[in-house]
Amino acid sequence: MDVITSTQNAMVKLFRSLSEKKFREREGLFPVEGGNILKDIPTSADVRFVLATPGRAEEARERFAAAKVLAVSEEVMKSVSDTVTPYGLAAAVGIPKGEFALPTCNALLLDGVSDPGNLGTIIRTAAATGFADVYLLGCADAYSPKAVRASMGGIFRVRVRDISEEQALTLVKETCSAALDMGGEDLFSSPLPQGSTIVVGSEAHGVRGTLRAAVRRVCALPMTGGMESLNAAVAAGIAMYLTFSHSK
Numbered sequence: 001m002d003v004i005t006s007t008q009n010a011m012v013k014l015f016r017s018l019s020e021k022k023f024r025e026r027e028g029l030f031p032v033e034g035g036n037i038l039k040d041i042p043t044s045a046d047v048r049f050v051l052a053t054p055g056r057a058e059e060a061r062e063r064f065a066a067a068k069v070l071a072v073s074e075e076v077m078k079s080v081s082d083t084v085t086p087y088g089l090a091a092a093v094g095i096p097k098g099e100f101a102l103p104t105c106n107a108l109l110l111d112g113v114s115d116p117g118n119l120g121t122i123i124r125t126a127a128a129t130g131f132a133d134v135y136l137l138g139c140a141d142a143y144s145p146k147a148v149r150a151s152m153g154g155i156f157r158v159r160v161r162d163i164s165e166e167q168a169l170t171l172v173k174e175t176c177s178a179a180l181d182m183g184g185e186d187l188f189s190s191p192l193p194q195g196s197t198i199v200v201g202s203e204a205h206g207v208r209g210t211l212r213a214a215v216r217r218v219c220a221l222p223m224t225g226g227m228e229s230l231n232a233a234v235a236a237g238i239a240m241y242l243t244f245s246h247s248k
Contacts, residue, residue, distance in 0.1 A: 003054055004072045007079045011070055015051055015092055016080045021141050028095050030143035031080075035087040038063070040153030046094030053077050056088035064091065082145040095143055098159065100167045102174055103133040105195060106243060109171060111211060112202035113232050116140040120150025121233040122200070127154035129244035131198075134160045137168045169214050171197060177215040179207045180235055184218030187239060191246035192219070198243065200236045203229065 004012060017023035018031040029048060032038060041047065041064075049068040052060035060069045077086045108131045113119050119140045126134050140147060142160045163171070171177070178184075178192055179199040192198065199215055201207035212218065221230060221238055230238075 002071065004070060004076055007076055009072075009076070011049065012051070012072065012076055012080060015049075015090060018092060019082060019145055021144065024095065024141070024143055028097075029092045030095055030148065031082070031145055032091045032093050032148060033081060033083055033087065033089075033145070034149055035089070037149065037151075037153050038087065038089050038091060040156065041091065041093070042156055045156055046096075048092045048094060050092070051077065051080060051090045053086075053088040060089055067091070083149075096159070098161060100161060100163055102171065103195075103197065105133075106131045106240075107133040107135065107171075107175065107197045108236065108240070109135045109137065109168060109177075109197055109199045109211075110139050110232075110236075111137045111168070111199060111207050112205060113139045113200065114202060115232075116144045116147035117150045118231065118233040120147035120152075120155070122236045123147070123151040123158060123160065124154035125233070125237040125240055127151075127157035129240040131240055131244075132158055134158050135168065135171060136160065136162045137165060165208075165210065168211060172199060172211055172215045178217040178219045179212050179215045180221065180239055181207060181212060181218050182220050182229065184220040186222055187219040187242060188222060190219075192217075192239075192243045193246070194243075196243055198236070198239050200232055200239070203232050 024030050047064050047067040050060045050064050051070050051072045057071045175197040177197040
């Protein structure tokens with residue numbers, strides 16, 4: 001297999017461009033790096049092409065048999081990698097498409113979560129607790145490199161959809177919805193039932209007023225020590241695990 005040594009190669013430039021949202025949207029692709037995440041890519045994922053260092057090329061061909069595998073030099077891999085120590089494999093994966101639909105089980109609606117690390121962490125927890133649908137309203141891009149890494153493969157195990165405020169209102173009105181807010185009832189004393197939609201707002205602004213007014217319940221996580229709020233990913237994680245454990 002010929003080894004690409006130029007950073008100006010068309011496929012190398014295409015992969016590098018996927019670090020920017022406008023190119024991800026244009027190409028319908030997102031980049032995936034990191035040994036653990038790459039091992040977690042399911043066979044159902046739409047892997048279009050893979051860049052691999054010579055020492056990882058055979059591994060890439062075995063793992064991604066249906067994808068085009070391009071061997072690149074270590075220097076080229078470093079030029080496209082978003083990590084300090086590249087694993088030696090980088091995959092370009094198709095962004096799943098889908099129309100807005102109501103969830104069939106537990107779901108999460110994130111309102112204005114702007115930190116990609118928090119977003120990825122929440123998606124990771126959603127996958128672990130069976131929250132199969134994650135709806136995003138004015139959030140960070142779930143397919144950015146930082147969010148994908150933080151999801152630790154969770155991005156492949158839940159349905160992620162960007163939605164409008166109108167769709168968000170439909171979601172909370174048509175499901176057993178509950179917003180996390182300090183002014184609500186104690187979630188530990190009154191857990192949510194199976195089939196709930198948990199609404200989590202940004203750390204700066206919380207859940208927007210239109211959604212808070214439309215949800216069926218407003219719930220709070222009890223705190224001591226004078227603390228008034230939790231990190232959005234922590235709060236979402238606690239609420240999802242409470243719901244998950246209650247429904248088992």
